[in-house]
Amino acid sequence: MDYGVGNLLSVRRALEHCGAHVSVTADPDALLSAPRVILPGVGAFANAMAELHARGLDEVSKEIAARGIPLLGICLGMQMLLDESEEFGVTAGLGLVAGQVVPVPTATAAGEPHKIPHIGWNSLVLPPERKNWTGTLVEEIARDEAVYFVHTFMAPPADPRDRVADCLYGGIRIPAVIQRDNVIGCQFHPEKSGEVGLKILRAFLERS
Amino acid sequence: MRKIRLIARLDIKGPNLIKGIHLEGLRVIGPPNEHAIRYYLEGADELIYMDCVASLYGRNSLGDIVQSAAKDVFVPMTVGGGIRSVDDATYLLRSGADKVAVNTAAVANPRLISDIARRFGSQCMVLSIEAKQIGTDHWEVYTNNGREKTGLDVIQWVKQGVELGAGEILLTSVDREGTRKGFDIPMIRAVTREVGVPVIASGGMGKPDDVLDAVHTGGADAVAMADILHYRRAAVGDIRRAAMSGGIEVRAYERP
Secondary structure (H helix, E strand, O other), X not given: OOOOOOOOHHHHHHHHHOOOOOOOOOOHHHHHHOOXXXXXXXXOHHHHHHHHHHOXXXXXXXXXXXXXXXXXXXXXXXXXXXXXXXXXXXXXXXXXXXXXXXXXXXXXXXXXXXOOOEEEEEXXXXXOOOOOOOOOOOOOOOOOOEEEXXXXXXOOEOOHXXXXXXXXXXXEEEEEEEEEOOEEEXXXXXXXXXXXXXXXXXXXXXXX | OOOOEEEEEEEEEOOEEEEEEOOEEEEEEEOHHHHHHHHHHHOOOEEXXXXXXXXXXXXXXXXXXXXXXXXXXXXXXXXXXXXXXXXHHHHHHHOOOOEEEEOHHHHHOOHHHHHHHHHHOHHHEEEEEXXXXXXXXXXXXXXXXXXXXXXXXXXXXXXXXXXXXXXXXXXXXXXXXXXXOOOOHHHHHHHHHHOOOOEEEEOOOOOOOHHHHHHHOOOOOEEEEOHHHHOOOOOHHHHHHHHHHOOOOOOOOOOO
């Protein structure tokens, strides 16, 4: 989904590397007839939602979700799946996964200050509520394999069952993969996470 | 503890990967992306492309090389050398770069740092500093690939750069660059003590164990490796193993 925000080339190249035919488009008909849709995103939440809305793509995203088409939000694209964000005042999101986007805490679990944004390679771990990754995008990923993060806000689903994988940053749990039915989000950048990221994209390409 | 990043640095001139000593006497190593792909597959956590003749546009330019790398390299790429404006940064980020590194133009016009940081976020804005020692615990900033003195003190400039919005520092010791004598640890220490943003130590890596001093004593968040990889004196995996045996946390990686 091309809504004028962010660098789509890297995502496109990574998907092509995985053998996908990629179309970068803002056309609602093309998006609704695609077998799978990716919602990328960088930058600020409110701006990205405004750009989506200006193209009618917020409604298209909801329709994609309602029709059961696999939809993968990456980074800010994952955050936009939630109900709303606190970034620069409260802005409504797509409401496809219940929850509110909040800042990554500026202190570690031990109360020490740590660096924000959260940037770099970090390992995927099981959320406390989950026993395994069967049937998810990270099924083939060994626990503790690292992926690449760059973000200041995080998107914790209200329902813990929507939490697939977390990472730990200064002892704080950050949702790394979320999923509600056909709607999936990755806080990290699979297209920049080496072979582990490509494996995750391939798993998405196999979903129907 | 944060994972320390092992970064392959590729200095570019025209269509070639090159390597010099003290950033001079450049020797052609070969086609940059053959090496880039090798480093990616060996498990480099990031790549840095630095163009020493500052040609961003057109065929065989930096933009062209990065666009081509984006087909096969799926780790973050930092690109620098010749970025003079927000438009130059936009072009490189659209070409597949994740961050841009700015040196000469930032010294001439420090506002460029804020302009890029405001437009794309601090995490995209890497301040590249080329430095030479001019006295005990005293280093001077150089521009134009280590050729021109600026009169700026490294520590003052780093602090100013971070205030203006630089999200990361690429700190290259011109004295050590290409010499294989090890990193300039006192300089790295002096910089990491002053700023909270990540610092990439660059210049002088002679053997895999040099990473230990850069991190344990220098406080570096990442190390840039060039000569040691280009001449196959070590592979990224050797450096990763050296880091792990020295108690440094790095990304677990198995070659596909």
